[in-house]
Amino acid sequence: MGKGKKQKEWAIWLKIEMHVGTASIEGSGKGTGYVTTVLEDGRRVNTPVGIVRGKENGPVLYAQAAQHGMEINGVVAIEKMLQLLKPELLRGTFIGVPVANPLALVQRRPHYGLGPEEPYGNRPRLNMNRIWPGSPNGSEVERLAHNLWEQAVQKADYVIDLHSYERWSASCTIVSSKKKSLELAKAFGLRFISVSTNKKELELLEEPWKMISEAVEDMGASALVAELAGQWDIYPKSVKEGTRGIINVMKKLNMLDGEIISPPSYVYLGKDPCTRVSMDRDGLFLASVEPGDDVEKDQQIAKIIDMLNICEVDLRSPVRGIVYHLGPSGPNRDVQLPRMHPFLDKGSEVAVIYES
Ligand SMILES: [Zn+2]
Known part of the structure; x- marks a missing residue:
């Protein structure tokens, strides 16, 4: 110009x-x-x-x-x-x-x-x-x-x-x-x-x-x-x-100068392959990593406090990937306090991991 x-x-x-x-x-x-x-x-x-x-x-x-x-x-x-x-x-x-x-x-x-x-x-x-x-x-x-x-x-x-x-x-x-x-x-x-x-x-x-x-x-x-x-x-x-x-x-948009800080890769939710992990027993769910973290196959991602047997059991990632979800997955967990409680039932889904 x-x-x-x-x-x-x-x-x-x-x-x-x-x-x-x-x-x-x-x-x-x-x-x-x-x-x-x-x-x-x-x-x-x-x-x-x-x-x-x-x-x-x-x-x-x-x-x-x-x-x-x-x-x-x-x-x-x-x-x-x-x-x-x-x-x-x-x-x-x-x-x-x-x-x-x-x-x-x-x-x-x-x-x-x-x-x-x-x-x-x-x-x-x-x-x-x-x-x-x-x-x-x-x-x-x-x-x-x-x-x-x-x-x-x-x-x-x-x-x-x-x-x-x-x-x-x-x-x-x-x-x-x-x-x-x-x-x-x-x-x-x-x-x-x-x-x-x-x-x-x-x-x-x-x-x-x-x-x-x-x-x-x-x-x-x-x-x-x-x-x-x-x-x-x-x-x-x-x-x-x-x-x-x-x-x-x-x-x-060229409104500011400088380099864009980008992630190493993008994950498309619902499209890219992912693995869903369920609880194999009732218990208190205690996460060891955070949503967004990269995890290796077999890495411990959470502990389950098994109250019946008074013990802690490791929950491990079945795949190498990026954690999208980790914790309660029931309906209305965004508004209802009991749904936010970390006591989770056997069989409930607790993690969604996108494969990398
Ligand atoms: Zn909103």
Whole structure:
């Protein structure tokens, strides 16, 4: 690009104002504010938003977390990004919404309005990640989503939506099979990638629901979802995976300088060969390695405390591979406390190991 053209672009960039709710940046800089949503009963909900606008033109990246109120690793990851990013080192704009669903976070539930220990899937209309792009006169979450969509998401070229699976599975990215989104997921740099292919089935539903990632792709932008392992608490390793992932994506998009930190290989969940390991007795399950760890064949991956015989028995990996899941595998273990208990029944699945 010629010097004159670049200077002209620079002059235009400085004049353009970026605003999301009450957060507003003219030219380059950093700022925070709120997107305000008025609920049907007149209550006002402020969704905090941060903007970092670089000194040079570039794409708009929108990142959000905590659509589900007990998935909070991403909240910290985005908060850290808003602290870390320096406008003078950035090309383009980063819009960060640490808590997309403040109502659910304050209630400490997956969805606003769910009962204690009630499963995610019980009342799908309460699930914020099923109703995008929301509605101005709809339910609480439809209104929250609508305002974020109108004021922030629509301005984005790329979207990162941070969630958290339970703590016994490794972090992973979930992405559609669209080439651009898949490239983004690979750049994010988590080892495990889940490529969703069920869009066709969804189209057959009478009332098709939409995740933010799907609504974003329908608008022509690219999106990825990252599940940063561990709910109900802040897991430092997962927070780091989140910040590293966002920085990696920004490097990929040429918003930041530097090398992308990639895993040694990618594992495609549900596609690559894996081995499932079950308990051969009742007992307390005590893990010796972590999800995401590489293990050798016959390596001890857990101990089972056999209470009947008062002894410890080693559980060994039948293959060389990468541990994806290690721990309880029953339904609703993400919301129900007894399901999180490490007493596991004989025959229950306790590990999923992808072969390497
Ligand atoms: Zn979630």
